[in-house]
Amino acid sequence: MKRVFVNEKWCLGCHLCEYNCAFANSGVDDMVKALKGKQINPRIQVEGDNNINFAVSCRHCAEPLCVKGCITGALSVKDGVINLDSEKCVGCFTCVVSCPYGAIMPGDNGKVAQKCELCLNNSCGEPACVTGCPNNAIVYEERG
Amino acid sequence: MGIDLFYPEYEIVRDQNRCIACRVCERQCANEVHHYDNDLNLMVSDTSKCVACHRCVSLCPTRALKVVKSDNTFRENKNWTHDKITEIFKQAQTGGVLLASMGNPQDFPIYWDKILINASQVTNPSIDPLREPMETKVFLGKKPDKVERDENGQLVDNLPPQLELSIPIMFSAMSYGSISYNAHESLARAATALGTYYNTGEGGLHEDFYKYGPNTIVQVASGRFGVYKDYLETGAAIEIKMGQGAKPGIGGHLPGEKIVGDISKTRMIPEGTDAISPAPHHDIYSIEDLHQLVHSLKEATEYKKPVIVKIAAVHNVAAIASGVARSGADIIAIDGFRGGTGAAPTRTRDNVGIPIELALAAVDKRLRDEGIRNHVSIVVGGSIRCSSDVVKAIALGADAVYIATSALVALGCHLCRTCGTGKCNWGIATQKPELVKRLNPDIGCEHLVNLLTAWNREIKEIMGGMGINSIEALKGNRLMLRGIGLNEKELEILGIKHAGE
DSSP states (O other), X not given: OEEEEXXXXXXXXXXXHHHHXXXXXXXXXXXXXXXXXXXOOOSSEEEEOSSXXXXXXXXXXXXXXXXXXXXXXXXXXXXXXXXXXXXXXXXXXXHHHHOTTOOEEEOTTSSSEEEOOTTSSSSSSSOHHHHHOTTSOEEEEEOO | OOOOOOOOSEEEEEOTTTOOOOOHHHHHOTTOOEEEETTTTEEEEOGGGOOOOOHHHHHOTTOOEEEEEOOOOOSOOSSSOHHHHHHHHHHHHHOOOOEEOSSOOXXXXXGGGGEEEOOOOSSSOOOXXXXXXXXXXXXXXXXXXXXXXXXXXXXXXXXXXXEEXXXXXXXXXXXXXXXXXXXXXXXXXXXXXXXXXXXXXXXXXXXXXXXXXXXXXXXXXXTOTTOOHHHHHHSSEEEEEOOOTTSTTOOEEEOGGGOOHHHHHHHTSOTTOOEEEXXXXXXXXXXXXXXXXXXXXXXHTTTOSOEXXXXXXXXXXXXXXXXXXXXXXXXXXXXXXXXXXXXXXXXXXXXXXXXHHHHHHHHHHHHHHTTOGGGOEEEEESOOOSHHHHHHHHHHTOSEEEESHHHHHHTTOOOOOOGGGSOOTTSSSOOOHHHHTTSOHHHHHHHHHHHHHHHHHHHHHHHHHHTOOBHHHHTTOGGGEEESSOOHHHHHHHTOEETTO
């Protein structure tokens, strides 16, 4: 299955992926309308310092601790992609504390969690962080 | 601080209605133009630091930024222009020699734009390159005077070493040091993929790039940086740099602060020492001296590699080229006054040298008149900007062309002409690791391959239109060219007729 991989060698720490992510998941068709004046809460986050940067998003683990810990069955694995059903999520945030990568976080309203679903469930169709990366530091590919 | 005499030449215009304060512009500007103002809750820009490199404009996700030329103006006239006035201000404040980057920007004629290309109509058929074969392969090097046969009538292989190019375009010399590791890797990989050559420049060859040797031209310049046996043996050809179009008669100077780590190792000089290339080669004061160096290099590489001698296009270039041809060189590279540079004295860049079009026409004619045109191939550079420039250069007599500025533009360069600051926001003319990594060679190589593939398609299309199916048949075919708006003397030097004749 194709996953999002990050090559820290080419990550510039520009944070464009965060904004592209926030826009892609906003449901709004214009980036200015979607993000102007708002604090973004993206599902991918750039970590690092002045020397090295890398973007972190859900790894879609083969044995995901978040899914194991989910008390309501809101998190499920479908075709290798870990999806979150916000209708079922009760906001206990067990997943948030159990994810070793810090890749799940409370959503905008603070009541349910949110995570990267590879832009398969929004209007993008392919990961917006990947298509918007100016230096090919984030790639969406099959790896053995 | 005194009086600030300078008003910024460029202004950043930010559409605050579109700016989402993502701060990408701030993070991407090495000149620290942009910052977020916590009191105003807005992004603000200090226009005075902007070099118009367009990094922020290109990366702004909402198109909220643009760079415009300032309309602040002196009471200038044709004699006292903005540039002349500000240059005096600068020198009055610093007492220094003015430095500038890239090629001659002055309003001299660009002959490429005053030459028109022919096409077939009725009496000779044009060729469709999509349906019929079209040859863009060329061989560079000395060609034998005659066909020789042995006592059995078999052909004797008397062909001196040649460079084989799939397209008549090579990447010209840019040293590691003046441009970044990633820029070099992009060029090396692209040259390999395209079946052509790139040139190390005078800074030696990084050990990681020895594997691209078959597509590398190694340069020997007056500083002799990084020159040793393996270096010479690795390259497909050796180029002796006598001059550079942007600064004929001038040497080079890479400041000590740029001689760090791998650059120091590759150039084989201690860290922190200035890399000074003398204006002349201190062992070359005549054609005979050049002959010695050409043959020393051939001896060192067992006569297996062609030797290129690169000269700047200056007033008596034809006579110089004739001498170079007789020195044993296999290829002459001529660099016109619009050729780029990381840094040159402004006065030299703007006033020294001649256009490559005239130099090429003069050299080709001179060598033909003297019956030695086949002793050398001619490669020209110094602002080849597009495929039609390539076609015109070949029809004027060139065997191939060198491009460098066009290649850098393909890598992202916006010709902001501040290479000397070492703060290239596009990761090209810099050695700062955080800037160098902005140029991912995967992307750089792809862009270069795309550019030359596109040019090659256009060259085939234009040749087909003329009814010509190989570069070989176009070479020196000046009947395919006509001048427009040129005077008798210019036409005579270019060896072409005026449009309508």
